[in-house]
Amino acid sequence: MGIDAAALLLDVTLAATVVALGWRCVITADRFETVAVFIGISLVMAIAWTRLEAPDLALAEAALGAGLNGALLLAAWAETRGIEDGPAERRIAGPALLAATTMAVAGAGLAPLVGAEAGLAAEIAARLDQTGVSYPVTAVLVDFRALDTLLELCVLLAALAATWQLGAARPLLRGKLYGPVFVAYVRIALPLLVVLAAALLWRGATSPGGAFQAGATLAAAGVLLLLVNPAGRVPALSWAYRICASLGVLAFLGLGTGVTAVTGRFLDWPLSHAGALVLVAETAATVAIATTLALLVVGGRPVAQRGRVGKRH
Amino acid sequence: MNSIPDVLGALLVFAGTAFAVLGTVGLLRFPDPMSRLHALTKADGTGLGLCVAGLSLIARDVSAAMLMILLWLGVMLSGATAAHLVARRLLARQESAGGN
Numbered sequence: 001m002g003i004d005a006a007a008l009l010l011d012v013t014l015a016a017t018v019v020a021l022g023w024r025c026v027i028t029a030d031r032f033e034t035v036a037v038f039i040g041i042s043l044v045m046a047i048a049w050t051r052l053e054a055p056d057l058a059l060a061e062a063a064l065g066a067g068l069n070g071a072l073l074l075a076a077w078a079e080t081r082g083i084e085d086g087p088a089e090r091r092i093a094g095p096a097l098l099a100a101t102t103m104a105v106a107g108a109g110l111a112p113l114v115g116a117e118a119g120l121a122a123e124i125a126a127r128l129d130q131t132g133v134s135y136p137v138t139a140v141l142v143d144f145r146a147l148d149t150l151l152e153l154c155v156l157l158a159a160l161a162a163t164w165q166l167g168a169a170r171p172l173l174r175g176k177l178y179g180p181v182f183v184a185y186v187r188i189a190l191p192l193l194v195v196l197a198a199a200l201l202w203r204g205a206t207s208p209g210g211a212f213q214a215g216a217t218l219a220a221a222g223v224l225l226l227l228v229n230p231a232g233r234v235p236a237l238s239w240a241y242r243i244c245a246s247l248g249v250l251a252f253l254g255l256g257t258g259v260t261a262v263t264g265r266f267l268d269w270p271l272s273h274a275g276a277l278v279l280v281a282e283t284a285a286t287v288a289i290a291t292t293l294a295l296l297v298v299g300g301r302p303v304a305q306r307g308r309v310g311k312r313h
Numbered sequence: 314m315n316s317i318p319d320v321l322g323a324l325l326v327f328a329g330t331a332f333a334v335l336g337t338v339g340l341l342r343f344p345d346p347m348s349r350l351h352a353l354t355k356a357d358g359t360g361l362g363l364c365v366a367g368l369s370l371i372a373r374d375v376s377a378a379m380l381m382i383l384l385w386l387g388v389m390l391s392g393a394t395a396a397h398l399v400a401r402r403l404l405a406r407q408e409s410a411g412g413n
Contacts, residue, residue: 178398178401179397179401181394181397181398181401182394182397182398185390185391185394188390189390189391192387
């Protein structure tokens, strides 16, 4: 009973913290504070997902929500720092209306689920041996609902294409901001992140992990690499970026179409090679997710450096 | 429940939590950014280290303990670097503002 009370206290504290941070995030007039609090929400949400026994979501929330999304928002904040956005006054009515509407819609949407059976867990468990992986979440992502994952990869690719239309990438560094300690840190962290990404990808077949978490970790390594790049600019290798960024969509489309010859259905992996096909598709997806996320943080089309004759691709 | 490693572990976790709380108090109460950085990195690093030591004693599992120690090293490395970057930026800003 004592443990239950402690767990309840922890859960209530987590829920209250998320709501309080969310309120702070929409109510503040300071854009930097909005970004910082939003990153904080992701961190608390990662703990909340852990408490809800959803380690995959916790990993994704920490790596994508707090990590990459945080870097993205901070980069966006730095880009728009000089721009005025009206008088810095506390906004209450708008955020309150937004919060009330969101809660009403979420409540209406979730109400039918209260007391419902625990989803499709039993049916997934019953068919797990037809998938080539032994972890149900990965089985859903790359087998049962592989089409959804393909479409998610398409969304990422479209986001990158849209970002590239907005203009050329700006320099990442303004002056010598980072110094030798950061370079030494990157030397240690970079190989660790690459190994971690590989481990997350490989372990995704049997335990929490997979392409999105591995991709986010690899993208973090990419962002670190870009930050210590002495040129302060993303190398203009757009053909390589294009291949890497579309690798996931290409692999899912190619393999998915290929297997129709055997199974007759798009993205229906043949049981005999399901494990290997899933691994290839997930590896390609990891590369694509990592490339796309890192390039989204760059925030523009990488072009040849000014003052140097670069090839146009 | 009341074996010696469990009690020792609980004491270590309690001490670690105390360090984390004190670090947070320092972060909120200290007057300037530099001392706030001290509170954040040193107290939190020690606090997490004590928690890891205590949880390792309670878990009695070498691989879990190694994993937690690896996490602790990662947090120390990232925390120290991040604090250094903040401090570096702060110094650069102070210099450009004319020494103070």
